[in-house]
Amino acid sequence: MTIQWFPGHMAKARRQVSESLKLVDIIFELVDARLPLSSRNPMIDEVIHQKPRLLVLNKQDMADEHETRRWIQYFADRGFKAVAINSLEGKGLQAVTKAAQEILADKWDRMRSKGMKPRAIRAMIVGIPNVGKSTLINRLAKKNLAKTGNTPGITKAQQWIKVGKEIELLDTPGILWPKFEDQEVGYKLALTGAIKDTITNMEDLAVYGLNFLALHYPNRMEERYKISSVSEELVETFDAIGKLRRVFGQGGEIDYDQVAVLIVRDIRDQHLGKLTFDFVSEQVEKEQLAEAIEIENEERRQKTAALRRQQKQETEQ
Numbered sequence: 001m002t003i004q005w006f007p008g009h010m011a012k013a014r015r016q017v018s019e020s021l022k023l024v025d026i027i028f029e030l031v032d033a034r035l036p037l038s039s040r041n042p043m044i045d046e047v048i049h050q051k052p053r054l055l056v057l058n059k060q061d062m063a064d065e066h067e068t069r070r071w072i073q074y075f076a077d078r079g080f081k082a083v084a085i086n087s088l089e090g091k092g093l094q095a096v097t098k099a100a101q102e103i104l105a106d107k108w109d110r111m112r113s114k115g116m117k118p119r120a121i122r123a124m125i126v127g128i129p130n131v132g133k134s135t136l137i138n139r140l141a142k143k144n145l146a147k148t149g150n151t152p153g154i155t156k157a158q159q160w161i162k163v164g165k166e167i168e169l170l171d172t173p174g175i176l177w178p179k180f181e182d183q184e185v186g187y188k189l190a191l192t193g194a195i196k197d198t199i200t201n202m203e204d205l206a207v208y209g210l211n212f213l214a215l216h217y218p219n220r221m222e223e224r225y226k227i228s229s230v231s232e233e234l235v236e237t238f239d240a241i242g243k244l245r246r247v248f249g250q251g252g253e254i255d256y257d258q259v260a261v262l263i264v265r266d267i268r269d270q271h272l273g274k275l276t277f278d279f280v281s282e283q284v285e286k287e288q289l290a291e292a293i294e295i296e297n298e299e300r301r302q303k304t305a306a307l308r309r310q311q312k313q314e315t316e317q
């Protein structure tokens, strides 16, 4: 399965985010708690530069709680504050305000020491499509619908939403497209519904989903489909699930296309429980591997350089 991404959209989104960047004190980078890495825009660091940022893991209600805790710690260990929220039900929103205040505490202290009056923190939400940006804005806006009006001095009028006394939020979020040249990232995004089904092959997706379940959540797969592994002969697995769930075509035969759709829906609709698709343990392993390769490369470079120096000395003598 090849999933395309959209460079045209990306360039426009980057421009839009860059333009708004100078208006805000902090970026709320919204990601899906089920895939805190795969749902990040890989160019986000380049786009937002050194702007302070809070990582907001949304849809926490759908993610594996244990893994969400591990991700928050993972980001903290790397110097990024992260909070988990559920925008749909408005859970965890206070943690967003509190974390933003903590991140900007030094800047606010400096402002106060210069005699400046404390003002509300200005923030902007950015994230990939479908991650919950509008839901969060609406949820925050509901608390206080009063908009603070346009910011003078910019051509395009920006509306600000007051969130309590502490925060003013830009009412238009920055959309950053995911980059899914990595096929696995594409599958994960598709399984959580971030990519439209029209650009994904349902059977490939279902097979990826089953293999993922067998590896990370075997008990849940067993409970739902009464199978403990994915057979090398995929037809056998699809037959077993089709029979169990009575997915038959008109002639009474198993309808494999519909079995694939059923598996994907089951995963998306949480019939296999709260699932997380990115794992801290796998990421740390990848990072350690990359580090080990870099150390090896560096040692090799040093050895080669030493050898060259020695050869040079020998020819000079």
Ligand SMILES: Nc1nc2c(ncn2[C@@H]2O[C@H](COP(=O)(O)OP(=O)(O)OP(=O)(O)O)[C@@H](O)[C@H]2O)c(=O)[nH]1
Pocket (backbone or CB within 6 Å): 058, 059, 060, 061, 062, 085, 086, 087, 088, 089, 127, 128, 129, 130, 131, 132, 133, 134, 135, 136, 175
């Ligand atoms: N379960 C759950 N669903 C959520 C949550 N936040 C948003 N959603 C759902 O996710 C879907 C996408 O939410 P939107 O707010 O439209 O996402 P968006 O990022 O604004 O999407 P674009 O407009 O495509 O950029 C909707 O069906 C929301 O109801 C959440 O915290 N939990």
